[in-house]
Amino acid sequence: MWNYSFILPDFIILFTFLVFYFAHPRLPIKLNKRFLQILITNILVLFLDVTSSLTLENPEYFSVFFLRLITSAFFITFLLRIFSFFIFVEDVLNLHFPEKRLKSLIKHSVFIISELIAIANLFTDTIFSISPESVYARFKFYNILYVCAGYYLALTFIILFRQRKNISKYDFFSALAFNAVLVLGYTLRYFFPKILIMNLFSLLAIIIIFITFENPIYFLSSKAKAFNKKALHAILKEYEDKKNPLIIAFIIHNYNELREIYSPAQMDQGIFMISTFLMKKYPRLLRFYLRDGQFALIGSNNSQSDKIREEISQRFSQSWCAESDVDLYLEAKFVQFASNLDFSNSKKISNALLSALKETENLESVNILITDETLKGIEETTRIKRAVEYAVENNSVEMFLQPLMDSKDYKLAGAEALARIRDEKGNLIPPGLFIPIAEKNGRINSMGEQMFESACKFIHEHDIAKMGISWINVNLSPIQFLRPDLNKRFSKILEKYHVDAEKIHLEITEESMIDYALLQKQIQSMRSSGFQFVLDDYGSGYSNVSRLKRCPFINVKLDMEIVRDYFNAPDKILPTMVQTFKQMNFTVTAEGVETLEMVESMKNIGCDFLQGYYFSKPLPAREFAEKYGKL
Template structure:
């Protein structure tokens, strides 16, 4: 006699969970599909469990094939349920089955073997059989319990192995929590087989999953009731999503200015009205609100996108009414090519945001088309960002040295430290690519600090006189120049490596001189510590002799653009400029020396030092030592 008292409420709970699932707006992603499958399989397990138990109690009054079939269905779903819990766990861990087909086959093998053994039972009596006294367990009955235990073990092992894929610690402990409930249920199944409590523990697990992982509000934007930015990221990275052929998006032009004009409260209502409008005209498409007035729409192939865009543009020609206030807003559109499916979700989103920013700032009302070229650019920039982060975090910034020659003797007198980073293949990334990124993401300070310290270490570990070096120049960025504790930080490093401050000359570009007072105060602090200064890239900014004559620079580096321009079209301007600088007390370095002719020309107009590819490109420190120690 079996006790059904635990099973009936479980079916009612599952029914409520199913109704709740389909009533709420959800993303069509793998984890959601697997959860629905889990609900349906669990419902089938409990229903077949009740029916097969009833059939076993009444085996004498029922045809044998009904009793056998009902038990067969129950065991099939019971076995499938164990695998379904494992598959759901993998989807939470973002493990893609197609990543490793062989591993996927091995994971399915216990289920396949157990199903085959179970299906053979009417002939082999392996798992169960119906005898003269009714239902009887077969010699291999425990294989179904073993199958459940195997998938429980697989789930625990996968969670521990791939926990780094989880976004938060709570997800890790959440998975372990519901797996613990399954383990307790399995123990009850073994110890109390006549009580249908295993089903109850499985339902408890599903309830826990629903509370921990299936809250759709996490992906819903509050005002518009559209999916939010996290929802967009999730659906783009889900490989089993329904195919959406086209993505297009629009941004409310000058959104922040609109907030200042109409007020935040009115604009919130406006955003909500736009969301309602989109839901009305595109009820079956996936709609997202990506913050700051940006809307993203994912459509299927049967949608006439140009017609939809035209319809939305026409709507924006009329005001949006908010509490009797008319909001006059303008939208700019971006269309994404189907090539987006070739790229990572973060690349797609970053490219989309970048394109919307361009559309927002453009005076041209035409739509921006996001194609493969734009995706590749963002992908390359993302790879550079990662390489930069990796190099900084692991102290892997490399310092290359480029020689500075004495114009009178043509001998090595100094060098300039230049930073380099490498990509995953070990190839050098151009500084023109990673320096702007370091400046924009705030990493330029850490980068500059590593270059300065590694230069100090190089000087302390090598005989400068044997190399012919009197000093090494180190560049200061505008961000570094703003640091109030820069002088003390550099001074501590100089003391740590037992150097003289004059061993290092600090190069400051004209672009870094954003404020005369800040420049004077910072340079004064550094000069008090004994550092000397060189003005880099002169001719690319707005400095002049009148402005610089009161500045404590000892050297001015003429930018290569001025050098090349003079060599192509000689005139009196550059020689007079150099003469004026030298009379004011500055020494002069000419950059961009690439040929013998440029060298001779710069010597003839009075340059003191020369630097450029004619002498050497920037080279690693060890190569620099070999090259110039030999020459000395």
């Protein structure tokens, strides 16, 4: 006699999952299809487990052939359930063996052999036997069930641990958890065969899968009848093998400002109405609401892209009635993909789409077309991001030094420390490319601190006075300048290398002067520790002479653009400005001097220091020391 205690609750819960599956919107992706397959397989196994057990307990009512048929069907589906859990991990998490033929052999061989043995039981005794008297008994190949289960569970763990660096920790531990539950279930079934308990552990595995991978709330936007950004990434991955899919997106222009004007509640209602319009107008397309007024439509055929864009634009030419007395007047800016693009890299396509939507706010055009060049730009940005991450994590940000020359005698007076990083091939990446990225991803703080420490270390290890250097300038980004503990952190580094603060001049750009109160507070705090400040890139931002008058800078560096503009078209503005700075007790540095004529021109208008390629390009710290240490 078998113990059926766990059967009814198992069946009720599985059926509830099945109803819940069809009651919510689902993406047509492999993840959901595999989960549905697991649900149906487990319901079938549960039904056949009960049916075969009951018939075997009451053999007098059934023929030997029927008993053999229903029991064989159970073992066939039992093996299919084993395989379906393995396929879920292998396909959904994209964990594959690299060799296709070997992968196929490893993946299918044991399952096929096991199923053939189970099917053969219809005609002869393999897994079980049924005597002419309808007595059921295990037969010599019965343990193929555990061999098959053990094989695919072992294979799952091997793949998971081999590929753990290629998936998120969350996915890794989730997959590990439900497979560990299955291991426990098969172990208990082996030692307690009369208790129909394996279905319970399969159900527990399904619950873990649902919580971690399948809960529809993870893929739905709470503000609209649409899928969210996570769902977008998932569907684009499914579209990697499709040619010329339809991907059209748009953003509500000035969304955040309009949200303040109309109120959040009215804008949320507007978002809902836009989503409803898209659902009714394009029922066959997948609808996504990404965030901050960003929508996307995805389908399999790009031929209707222009037509759809025109139809949506036409609808936006009318108001959206949020309430009976409120009309929302909104403008949509569009992003489309060129028809000849390669969609095989879903991550690249997703990044391009989200980046383009963000950039539309700064463009006058209402339509952005993503081309191969756009994707190359995204790929280049990704490459630089990796280089920034690697440089910061491995403390490999290099310090280059560019000399600052005294305009009186053209002798070395100081130097500016400049950060440099390299790509995977060892080539230098231009600072104009990696600095903005480091500022956006928050790595600029660590990078700036590494540069400050490198400058202190250089001063500690070299006789800079012998070189003619009185100070080294170190740049502070506006983001770094906001740190309330900046003074404390830099002071500790000075103490570590026994360097006087007066030998380090901190350069800040005009962007840092937007919040004047914070600027004053931070400068005063750091000046109390002996730090001195230089205003960098004057003329490229927000500052004016009146504000500079109240700031304790010791030097103002003229941006290279205004230096070049003056050299190309001399006027009285820059000379007057330089003299004004000198009367305010600032010294003045001209950046970007590249010719003797520019050097003499800047000297003649009163600049105290000169910096540029005429004297030297930025040099690696070691080369700088070798060149100027011999003077």
